[in-house]
Amino acid sequence: MTEIPEHLLKRSQAARGDAGGGGEAAPAGSGGDDDGETIPRSLLEASQQPGGAGGAVAPVPAGAGGGVATLAPPTAAGPDGHTQRLLTVVKSGSIQDVKAKPMDKVHVWPHLLAAEFTAALFITAFATIFSIFVNAPLLELADFNQTPNPSKAPWYFLGLQELLTMFHPMLAGVTIPGVALGLLAIAPYVDRNPSNKPEDRKFMISIMTIHLMFWAVLTMIGSFFRGPGFNFTYPWDTGLDGIFHL
Amino acid sequence: MANSIEKRKPSLQERMNDAMGNAVDKTQSSQAWNSIFRPGSIFRKGYTDSPRNRSYVVMNSVLYHLHPVKVKRHAVKVSYTLCLGGLSFFLFIFLTVTGIFLMFFYRPTAAAAWDDIATLQTSVAFGLLVRNMHRWTAHLMVLSVFLHMARVFYHGAYKAPREFNWVIGVMLLQLTLLLSFTGYLLPWDQLSLWAVTVGTNMMGFTPVFGEQVRFVLLGGTQIGAETLLRWYVLHVLLLPFVIVIFMAIHFWRVRKDGGISGPL
Secondary structure (H helix, E strand, C coil): CCCCCHHHHHHHHHHHHHHHHCCCCHHHCCCCCCCCCCCCHHHHHHHHCCCCCCCCCCCCCCCCCCCCCCCCCCCCCCHHHCCCCCCCCCCHHHHCCCCCCCCCEEEHHHHHHHHHHHHHHHHHHHHHHHHHHCCCCCCCECCCCCCCCCCCCCHHHHHHHHHHCCCCHHHHHHHHHHHHHHHHHHHHHHCCCCCCCHHHCHHHHHHHHHHHHHHHHHHHHHHHCECHHHCECCHHHHCCHHHHCC | CHHHHHHCCCCHHHHHHHHHHHHHHHHHHCHHHHHHCCCCCCCCCCCCCCHHHHHHHHHCCCCHHHCCCEEEHHHHCHHHHCCHHHHHHHHHHHHHHHHHHHHCCCCCCCCCHHHHHHHHHHHCCCHHHHHHHHHHHHHHHHHHHHHHHHHHHHCCCCCCCCHHHHHHHHHHHHHHHHHHHHHHHCCCEHHHHHHHHHHHHHHCCCCCCHHHHHHHHHCCCCCCHHHHHHHHHHHHHHHHHHHHHHHHHHHHHHHHCCCCCCCC
């Protein structure tokens, strides 16, 4: 999973090679050898000698955990003649307050994209195979003088057409679907319960399930149980010849 | 012994392999190649499966860039989303592609429409297959958008901060239904004519402006040749244009609202 990029591996190997070459010089600990150290040795030594050089502030031993260590200005110039001065060492906890908890995340590629690609492939395969075996309907040319019996709306509107048999068109065709869609749209502003746990949302889940089932049942009645004259019939009486006429 | 190996002439096969390798190497290090394939592309020289390249793949692809580089671990579980939102989008693309194909063979006039479809089915290579695909995936898209809505509701994913995206989603559902419904009329057969007659009769009962809306949509008081042209333009241009805008907002908000919701 966690592969180290090639260029970093090379760099570390090169660094290791360098360290191996000058291996004897490094631990000798001469004051001037600052290679590979974050805090120049000369500065560290200066900070540990209370009477040294400036001596204005009482130094705190490195790693004392006090949060801030103040160092005296160094006397000696650092490498290349630069004057270096370590002002403070601040522990990260005292200046960074991380509130967000680290979240378990994965790379979109390949974890998500592979799943999406597979799903797209499956749906394409399904659509292709289904289309090879089942033809889309193409009935006779449209004829205004010949009303088919029954005349049905597309299946997703059959719930509405079913309501039309029970109520005035103004109610069935406009008011009920309008209110249903309106309530659906403002659901997040009505539902003030912040939890998304199913056990905390029994009421909303029940309402939605009833709502969905209401339309599903109406749509199925409209699709399969309505014969000539839009009268009630059983699918096994009329046959399922027109089942793909949608 | 070693001498003989050194002196052996490379076979034709080896020389060809060498030449191929050199050509590939040269192409892959050329400026043109590297300007086309951005870092992270598998076609780049020295592509390896590293965390850096995994990030680059998403960052440097216009399509994959819909996604962030990383997502919550539970978000990639198929059992959580059932891929429904993504599939709805994919079906939209699929419908666009098949729809463009159909447009080459279709004239939206009452005199020509039905004949064009019949000709498409019998005399155009893959015409029947592509029309079938367009029809069935259209129904599939209505279904997947609807199921996506149900999934989002049952996960309580419409709650803050995603309230507005839910509203956009409800509009996308209506736009999907309208797209499917406008396409229903286009074959101009008995099924289309009367299904649309039943469907549009209901619109007339909208209070105050119902009759006017119906008149504008039908291009008259009854369905006729004008209706066909209007619904064609709605189906192939206006509604796709609008739905793409809404989809852009929808996808953008998914990321702005902190990725998909959950876990439960």
